[in-house]
Amino acid sequence: MRPYVFVLIFFGIFYIIEIVTVIRVLIKNPSPIRRIKITLTINIVIFFSGVLMLAIALLFDINYLRYESPIPYSEWKKISFNDFRGFKRPNQTLDGQQDFAFIVSEFNACRVNDNIIIATYFHPSRSYVFNTDLEDEKLLSHEIYHFHITEYSARLFRQEIKKASKPISDNTLEAMEEKFQIFQDSLQFQYDDQTYHSYLFGKQKSWQSSIDSCLKSLKEYENPIINNN
């Protein structure tokens, strides 16, 4: 059973105890002040326990205790497993395997004056590895290629904007972003599926070669800033 369930059971029992106590007290019809005190106590307990649970849950999404700001794609060569600062969820495995890594990378689009910026980032505090002292170049390489796939999707996005015959409206930009997010998600899934998370080494090499070619073919779109006039 997952640890979260134990935490929820614990708080559930705690609340049941509190509720039953309140019911018992109310049945005895206590004085108004006592009633107010009881209600206040319960509210405070529920509030703080809720905040605590939220804080813990958030920690497994983004490690704010060891926060590092997102790393842009231009600095991908500097990334090592030391930059994977996120927390692996307790008992989380990859098909039963304990030895794995998980990278979070994304591109996003925004407007700055007359320009559209489509930037690709790696999120250190949301990415994690089972052992940060690990020196497994193959596993790191597999994760970095997830980042390359994100950048490839971003370059395709930039290409489409640059080739547009007229300036891109906000709605169009949003629709295009969604389109390339879906494309990226699909490619990421295929990559993991066909290489089986780098277990199939021949397939991994083949994908690396393909992605390198794709990025090279879109080298003119590596600049995140696009003029939208």
Next chain:
Amino acid sequence: MKKSSSLFFALILTSLFTSSGCGSDPNEGYHIEKRYWDAADYHNALSIIQFRNQGPVKLPCYSIPAQTPIFRKLVDVNNFKVIMEDNELGLDFREKYSQEMFDNCRELSQLYQARDNQDKFIYSKELAEIMNFHKEFQISYFKLGNEKIKKEADDPNAPDVIKIVRLNEQTLVDNYTNNLDFIKYEKGFSDEALAIYVAGVDKYFKQLISDFPDSDYTAMLTKATLMQQKAEATIVKSMLTNLIVLLDKNIKSKVANQSAT
């Protein structure tokens, strides 16, 4: 009231914690979620099978639906193909892996050969599939072994190297020949299992002869001919007829080539 409420909550707590442990998963410990099993996973699975399946407890098989996934995983040829046939991986790495898998395969074969008091194979369908798995594995295993020998030799074309390579290939052929012994026990197989065995012989013996045409198939031909006389099932006789034709063709082509030279 206080005592009874304490008891009540203690009961809730106990029932919640104990219910979390009820209904153990039959696939627990087998790494069934992994798409491919490596040698360590096989070793792990075989250890669990041998530990759990003492006495009358059945091995993972098709008649226990909850454990069928385990058996299917055991005989999935992709488990070894993705490593042994991946040329991007180092030869030494693949050969070492194949050695570990060889031991696992042998153990697996022996595990499923149990027979009942009527000499029928208890897991006849499973045994037939394991034999096919083993046949395919052995082809890859011996090819890899010979590739390593040639790689490590100073001169891969030296007579002593060629001799070792040929001896290994002959060992493979002899192993296949020995597999025909199961025809003597054809009555121990169910009809379905026999069909699987026959299909495996058709497929893998043909591949063997195609991949290793220069080996000596005389002993295999003799065995096949004798087994054809012993066999009673039509599908087995028919399979052996086809095999004899292939073997005869191979032997005659070698004789013809020798005469020509």
